[in-house]
Amino acid sequence: MMMNLKAKHIEIYGIVQGVGYRPFIFNLAGKYALKGSVGNTGKGVLIHVEGDDDKLALFTKSICIEKPRLAYVTDVLVEDIPPEGYSDFSIAGSKGKNEIRTLVSPDMCTCDDCAAELFDKADRRFHYPFINCTNCGPRYTIIDKLPYDRPYTTMKPFVMCDRCHAEYDNPSDRRFHAQPNACPDCGPHVMLFDNKRNKIETANPVQEAIRLLKKGHILAIKGLGGFHLSVDAENDSAVQSLRKRKLREEKPLALMAFDLEAISSFAIMDEKEKALLSSFERPVVLLKKRFPEFLSSHVAPQNPYLGVMLPYTPLHFLLLENKFTALVMTSANRKDEPIVIDNENAFERLQDIADFFLIHDRDIRVRCDDSILRHVSGDTRPVRRSRGYAPLPVFLKRDVPMILSCGAELKNTICLTKDNFAFLSQHLGDLKYMSTYEFFTDTIARMQTLFDISPVCIAHDRHPDYLSTRYAMEQHGLPRFPIQHHHAHVASCMAENGADGDVIGIVCDGTGLGDDGHIWGGEILVASETRYERVAHFSYTPMPGGDTAIKEPWRMGLSYLYQVFGEDGILMDLPFLNTLDDQKKQIAGDMIRKQINTPLTSSLGRLFDGVAAIIGIRNQVSFEGQAALELEMTAPCDLEQVLAMPPYEFSWENKKKRIIHAGPFIKGVVADIKHGVDPSVISGRFHGSLILLFSRLAKEISKETGLNRVALTGGVFQNTILLSGLIRNLSKEGLTVLTHRLVPANDGGIALGQALIASSLYRNG
Ligand code: ZN
Ligand code: ZN
Ligand code: FE
Secondary structure, eight states: OGGGEEEEEEEEEEEOSSSSHHHHHHHHHHHTTOEEEEEEBSSSEEEEEEEEHHHHHHHHHHHHHOOOTTOEEEEEEEEEEOOOOOSSEEEOOOBOOOSOOOOOOOOBOOOHHHHHHHTOTTSTTTTOTTOOBTTBBOOGGGBOSSSOOGGGBTTTTOOOOHHHHHHHHOTTSTTTTOTTOOOTTTSOOEEEEETTSOBOOOSOHHHHHHHHHHTTOOEEEEOSSSEEEEEETTOHHHHHHHHHHHTOOSSOOOEEOSSHHHHHTTEEOOHHHHHHHHSTTOOEEEEEESOGGGSOTTSSTTOSEEEEEOOOSHHHHHHHTTTOSOEEEEEOOOTTSOOOOSHHHHHHHHTTTOSEEEEESSOOOSOOOOOEEEEETTEEEEEEOOTTTTTOOEEEEEEEOOEEEOOOSTTBOOEEEEEEEEEEOOOOBOTTSHHHHHHHHHHHHHHHHHTTOOOSEEEEESOTTSHHHHHHHHSTTSOEEEEOHHHHHHHHHHHHHTOOSOEEEEEEEEEEEOTTSSEEEEEEEEEOSSOEEEEEEEOOEEOTTTTHHHHOHHHHHHHHHHHHHTHHHHHSOOHHHHTSOHHHHHHHHHHHHHTOSOOEEOOHHHHHHHHHHHHTSOSOOSSTTHHHHHHHHHSOSOHHHHHHSOOOOOOEEESSSEEEOSHHHHHHHHHHHHTTOOHHHHHHHHHHHHHHHHHHHHHHHHHHHOOOEEEEESGGGGOHHHHHHHHHHHHHTTOEEEOOSSSOSSGGGHHHHHHHHHHHHHHTO
């Protein structure tokens, strides 16, 4: 029998601890009647396995194909060694705590097994809101430090009862070494309070919370990575009062529905969107509205899309089961503050927003908002990368030094690198606000400890006034690399696609400081990890009032009209101009004429704003990018239809670097308005023209440089028409198109690019 006795030493790296990897190996060894042992080290999982040669081969093959649900394997090393004559297969304890190379699992939604137990009357965890197992539950948000062991998590105060302990110790149990394992006898509990901190005495806080939601109350509900504010999405006045109290005028509110069937009653999903909704990460997915009348129109006013997610904690399942078509589940924060995570803070910060508080006694250690994704041109496009994805690294093409990159300002994230890992943080938010800045500094410190990273240099945006830049300037003794905003955008796209060498980068963005002191954002760069050349950009247009022009797109509308038609532009008989207050119009006109408080911009985001205003879509925005978004929503949603429309004229000046004239676009738009052309056609033509313009430029630059890879990046690429149109056209031209699938195209992905550039510059001295 033992003619072919062989042995192998196997090392496995990645997310392989705290995810049931050792029991998985134990069972696999049993299946093939192999002997040996499996254990954890600071670096990963070590296996010694011996037995029949053929079975050993099958075992090794299985390791490469199969894995436990939450495991994420980055490397498998297999080595032949002499057999040692083991008599059985055993699970060894953790060995050594040398170098930390273990990755940390993101939080994962309740698995099917646990969900079944949750609704099983005979189960001892029936309706228990903290049910979890090795395959599911909280991870990143409860971890203090590595190794991932219960005493180093916020489960520390809960001492496991005998039954839970027996599960925890049994290698064949689904809860073997499940650190957050708990039951109603020994684990956390939910409680209900009113907004004066009076505890509501009830045998079933969850049922009582459902009753209050049904009555139209606003509830603050403690979740996985923070609190949500919740109302019944069908209740118009409840949704309206939530908006009023949260000072959130029009920005869409995220929804949560019990299952795909519930979602299908109000939104359209294709198979890929269904898969994305049902994935373990449970992101908010942007879906087209189907029967919007089923929900309050105030959930996402003026927007054909809804942000929807499925339940991801047992508490969510209990709240939603057969109770609501959907609940509004929006991050609980005061305007411009980060999401609230602890109970005390919730009472303090949310008392004038929420009527009641459904809280629990397990602490959230790490703040982590819901992630937001959409599906465009066959791929997943992150809008916000956070819960479920962070702190999973982006895998780089090669090992890099340890680097901290500080990101930009809006939608800030930070990045820390080590080996070939780029750990992009969860979404942190808008750094203009002090409380977000604290979250930023805390996250840097926490991630450095968690992943054992001591940066050798710091990368930051070139903008001197960003708080992220100021932070970098305060870190003395480390070399600093100031990195141009749009170069970082291109590098971010390169990093996630594993591209090196030179690429053509089309950057369609809102705001980023250029090397000439102007605000860039409609750029084509020829860029590598170390350098870039600006080979084309939009012409400069004044922004009357500076940053105010971002919040008031009418200012950009006026500025483009003035630029193209001179004084006549302001006096023209256009519906848009007639909506403006004469005095305001006069002041803005003077600013442009006298060049007072009028920074110059080549930003495509501002061109979208200007066109949106001129068409009459809106003069003011209540959230970032609103006018551009609504301009997109005005266009026909069928790409072929958009591309079949006659484009506006466009041209560029062929100097050393090409200057693209914004004027012809504006002229075309104004002519259409005067001819009474429908706004949907105007928006369609505008989008189609931009797609054509960038395709032609990319082709020309490709011919000139011999480069055939084009990276599409920058916040404006959240625009589905622009993204899918350029992917289609550029691929048709035989160019390789690099796009964002792992990190956002917006400033949420910029820290990754900064890190990649800094690593090259550092290496080159
Ligand atoms: Zn589970
Ligand atoms: Zn227990
Ligand atoms: Fe940007």
